[in-house]
Amino acid sequence: MCDGGCLKHPLFLRLRSVLVVLLALLLLGLVTRPLESPAWTVVKARQPEMNLQAIEGALGQGLVVGILGGFRSIMADFLWIRTNTIWERRDRVKLDAMVRLVTTLDPRPEFFWINGARMVAYDVPNWRIQEEGGYTDVPQSRQRAIDLDQAEQAFAMLERAREFHPQQAKLYLETGQIYLNRLKDNAQAAKWFLLASQQPDAPYYAARIYGELLRRQGKDAEAYAFLKQLHTELPDDPYAQKGIILDRIRELEATLKIPLWNRFQPKAGSAVLPAGPSLEQKVRMLEQAHDHAHDH
Amino acid sequence: MSGWIDSISRIRLIAGNTFLEAVRQKFFNSLLLISVALVASSTFFQQFDFGTGELKFVTDFGFGALFFFGSILSIAATTQLFFSEIENRTALTMLAKPIYKLEFLAGKFLGAHALMLVFTAVIMLVLAGILYWRETALMARLGEEFLGGRLIDYGDLLVFGLLQWIKFGILSAIALFIASFSNTNLYTVVVAFFVLIICQLQYIARDAYSAMEQGVGQWLVRGLGLIFPNFQLFNVGDQLVFNTANPLPVGTVWQIVGYGIIYTVAFILLAQVNFRKREI
Numbered sequence: 001m002c003d004g005g006c007l008k009h010p011l012f013l014r015l016r017s018v019l020v021v022l023l024a025l026l027l028l029g030l031v032t033r034p035l036e037s038p039a040w041t042v043v044k045a046r047q048p049e050m051n052l053q054a055i056e057g058a059l060g061q062g063l064v065v066g067i068l069g070g071f072r073s074i075m076a077d078f079l080w081i082r083t084n085t086i087w088e089r090r091d092r093v094k095l096d097a098m099v100r101l102v103t104t105l106d107p108r109p110e111f112f113w114i115n116g117a118r119m120v121a122y123d124v125p126n127w128r129i130q131e132e133g134g135y136t137d138v139p140q141s142r143q144r145a146i147d148l149d150q151a152e153q154a155f156a157m158l159e160r161a162r163e164f165h166p167q168q169a170k171l172y173l174e175t176g177q178i179y180l181n182r183l184k185d186n187a188q189a190a191k192w193f194l195l196a197s198q199q200p201d202a203p204y205y206a207a208r209i210y211g212e213l214l215r216r217q218g219k220d221a222e223a224y225a226f227l228k229q230l231h232t233e234l235p236d237d238p239y240a241q242k243g244i245i246l247d248r249i250r251e252l253e254a255t256l257k258i259p260l261w262n263r264f265q266p267k268a269g270s271a272v273l274p275a276g277p278s279l280e281q282k283v284r285m286l287e288q289a290h291d292h293a294h295d296h
Numbered sequence: 297m298s299g300w301i302d303s304i305s306r307i308r309l310i311a312g313n314t315f316l317e318a319v320r321q322k323f324f325n326s327l328l329l330i331s332v333a334l335v336a337s338s339t340f341f342q343q344f345d346f347g348t349g350e351l352k353f354v355t356d357f358g359f360g361a362l363f364f365f366g367s368i369l370s371i372a373a374t375t376q377l378f379f380s381e382i383e384n385r386t387a388l389t390m391l392a393k394p395i396y397k398l399e400f401l402a403g404k405f406l407g408a409h410a411l412m413l414v415f416t417a418v419i420m421l422v423l424a425g426i427l428y429w430r431e432t433a434l435m436a437r438l439g440e441e442f443l444g445g446r447l448i449d450y451g452d453l454l455v456f457g458l459l460q461w462i463k464f465g466i467l468s469a470i471a472l473f474i475a476s477f478s479n480t481n482l483y484t485v486v487v488a489f490f491v492l493i494i495c496q497l498q499y500i501a502r503d504a505y506s507a508m509e510q511g512v513g514q515w516l517v518r519g520l521g522l523i524f525p526n527f528q529l530f531n532v533g534d535q536l537v538f539n540t541a542n543p544l545p546v547g548t549v550w551q552i553v554g555y556g557i558i559y560t561v562a563f564i565l566l567a568q569v570n571f572r573k574r575e576i
Contacts, residue, residue: 017477021566022523028562029522032555039529039551040499042544046535047528071360073353077344111346 076106083116092124096153103157113161114174121154121178151178172196173206186216204240211248224252228264242266306395307403314377314407319414324373328415331365335422339430350430351447352538358423359533362416362460369415370464371488374408374471379481398568405465405472405564412464420457424450452536455549462556463530467492469563476570494520495527502526525559 006012083098099116106112125146132138132146155178161171176192179185190213197207207230214223227249234240249264318324338357345353381387381404391400427448435442471488478484498521505517529552535544 017570024562024566025523026519028559032525032558033522035551035555035558036526036529039548039555040526042548043529043532043535043552044499046542046544047531071357071364073345073356074341074360077346080346081344108349108352109346 072105073108076102076112079105080112087119087123090123090127092127095119095124099157103161107161107164110161110165110168110170113157113165114170117154117157117161117174117178120157121151121182125150125182147182151183154178167199167201169196169199169202169206172199173203176206176209180213186213189213190217204234204237208241208245208248211245215248215252220252220256224249224256224258227252231264231266303396303399306399307406310390310395310400310403311406311410314404315410317380318373318377318407318411321373321376323376324369324411324415327365327369328418331361331415331419332422334361334365335419336426338426350434351427352534354427354430355423355448355533355537358419358426359456362419362423362457366412366415366419366460366464367467367489367492370408370412370467371471371485371492373411374405374468375475375481375484375488377408378404378472378475379484397571398564401472401476401564401567401571405468405560408468408472409461409465412468413461416457416461416464420454424453427453448537456533456536459530459532459549459552459556462553462560463527465560466495466525466527466556466563469560469567470495473563473567473570476567476574491524492527495524497528498524499526499528525555529555 079098079102083095083102086094086098099112099119103112103116125143128146128150129135129138129143132142135143138146155175158171158175162168165171172192173196176189176196179192180189190210193206193210193213196202197210207226211223211227211230214220214226227245231242231245231249234242234245236242246264246266252258253263335358338354339350341357342350342353381390381400387400391397428450431446431448435446467488470491471484474487474491475484478487501517502521505514505521508514508517532544532549532552536549
């Protein structure tokens with residue numbers, strides 16, 4: 001059938017050349033593997049934002065340009081401006097893709113994560129409820145399901161953000177805020193506010209809100225103990241709002257009916273006041289004086 | 297021995313002429329000017345930024361300009377310089393003399409690569425100057441944030457430039473390899489750009505195959521990962537330039553350099569295999 005002529009056919013020769021080149025490149029890949037493999041392990045470990053898991057679901061032109069190398073920051077910035085246009089148009093499918101794209105391209109600014117999570121957790125549920133007939137027509141259970149669904153997406157986004165910024169209090173606070181303001185889940189919100197308060201850059205109010213959330217859950221004793229401890233540990237900084245904490249402590253003391261002599265005495269106050277009998281001693285002295293008066 | 301010296305001398309002559317020809321091209325000069333202007337204006341673009349640190353933004357912008365315009369230049373210039381010899385029939389005159397085709401290709405490559413060295417050096421120097429200026433201004437403003445010294449390692453900035461130059465070398469060699477069997481300038485440029493994209497993204501396919509079930513698909517992806525060089529390996533700017541607690545080991549830098557050189561030489565040799573059979 002083929003008496004050697006087809007072996008000299010131009011098509012066969014071309015195919016043979018292609019195969020030889022491919023084979024050579026394959027061998028080259030194998031030869032360079034001992035150099036490439038360890039180097040790639042080191043380089044890849046330092047680029048968590050560019051692994052497959054991170055970029056799947058965020059594919060788009062912007063991402064390709066970003067992966068190609070460079071301009072990632074400016075690309076993410078311009079795409080964020082575009083994300084806002086999409087947000088104004090209430091296109092929730094595109095919005096989700098764009099937020100993923102932006103945060104994948106440049107995961108460094110926490111601005112993208114926090115604002116993206118807010119759009120997903122607060123705005124999109126409103127749009128979805130409006131699409132289904134509005135707050136008056138959509139049953140409460142359905143509204144709750146939508147809120148939960150969107151909040152889960154926002155939590156996943158913030159969870160990823162914390163992989164890049166593990167000690168950024170704002171990201172813990174944001175999760176707490178969603179639990180508190182959208183899902184009205186005080187217990188979960190308290191957990192996240194406490195976590196936020198334990199981060200190095202935590203604002204003073206994170207711990208204060210945690211104490212307040214304990215109170216809202218009816219855990220008055222726990223809230224009282226926490227706020228007392230907090231008041232002792234906080235510096236005398238106007239931003240720490242120690243006065244507000246002391247007010248809460250006093251309210252809790254009234255609620256818990258703490259005896260007067262067992263009530264909290266601010267440390268800073270004791271340093272200012274002249275040394276003398278403690279409040280408990282003074283009350284006892286007053287009571288004794290009162291008893292004496294009765295005896296007479 | 298004298299054969300080797302003669303050969304090197306011939307390659308040097310071809311490379312020198314190629315470089316001069318390339319430097320005189322308007323394309324190179326305009327691309328260099330645009331790149332320098334873009335890097336220099338990075339502080340202007342920072343007003344669009346939503347929270348990346350100023351130095352990181354400027355660095356990212358500079359690396360972006362280097363990669364984007366450098367890739368265009370290395371592919372377009374190599375292709376143009378190769379085909380100009382073929383189209384003007386000067387290659388015929390040259391190869392009629394005792395010049396081997398490998399010497400011709402090596403000379404063309406080295407000329408184009410020298411051009412890329414100039415381009416990379418100019419961009420990196422402009423970037424280093426802007427970073428130094430901005431960092432000094434920031435240090436004066438926020439002295440307490442810089443107690444550990446400067447954030448940017450300017451020596452490593454040049455190391456990064458060197459790595460990018462090596463990457464452009466692979467790209468030029470790939471363009472030369474494609475040009476060796478292609479008939480047109482446009483075809484070479486288009487195919488070389490596709491190869492560049494594959495090389496830059498092939499690591500994603502490799503990540504994917506590790507999650508795939510055993511089968512034909514997995515073998516195909518594994519083959520793809522072996523056939524195309526991994527350009528993402530050279531994307532180590534942030535790790536090199538910023539003083540971090542966990543810097544890139546020197547050994548890794550050498551591995552990347554070795555990897556780049558092996559691929560460059562291999563593609564030039566493959567180009568020679570094709571070019572040898574080619575009728576000019």
